[in-house]
Amino acid sequence: MKSFVAFLTAISTVAAHATWQELWVGSTDQAGKCVRTVPSNNPVTSVSSTDIRCNVGGTKGVSGVCDVAAGETLTVEMHQQPGDRSCSNPAIGGNHYGPVMIYMSKVADATTADGSSSWFKVAQDTYAGTTASWGTEILNSNCGKRTFTVPKSLASGNYLVRAEAIALHTASSTGGAQFYMSCFQINVTGGGSATPSGVSFPGAYKASDPGILINIYQTPITYKAPGPAVWTG
């Protein structure tokens, strides 16, 4: 009986996992056109692996590129199972509390870039200290969608967009945080001259960062998301 319960627990954990799968440019659904599709909905758990860039296999590009005008919005979309965009299923499992963050990186060619370039953060929902205010809870209430603006001043050209959710429900021991990320390949048009500085993956996160090694069940908590401050242009 005990092992049966453990088995059920393992199944439900996997079911709660998730992947970023789709992208919208403004109100136009690009579906999976320009995503580096990840091999499974399992999380990355090592902050020192190159998998922390764009998930397992994510240093390799795909052929699709999505065009977006500087100043326009992009929306990244997460779901638990491949291709299941139903809003009646939570985007990521209910106990997978944590921040949602979006990074961009300027690259010469988004179809071949390996993600070793510099990443700046363009958006995040962390934790506001009130009920249902974790980034992942906000994501679930929006059918897995998080919209952000590509700053008008950003230089034109190819970029990788890295969407990330970190689940902290088991993060009170080292290596317990679960990182869910995917990268999208985009081409920014009509931009300005800004080339913001950023961070490297791996390198940007330490396993001991207070936003990664944390018991989220203690109260009250103040939460500081890992990585740099948001650059808004």
Ligand SMILES: *[C@@H]1O[C@H](CO)[C@@H](O)[C@H](O)[C@H]1NC(C)=O
């Ligand atoms: C990006 O957009 C510019 C402007 O429309 C275009 O000239 C260029 O070919 C595009 N590059 C890619 C890789 O799509």
Ligand SMILES: [Cu+2]
């Ligand atoms: Cu999980």
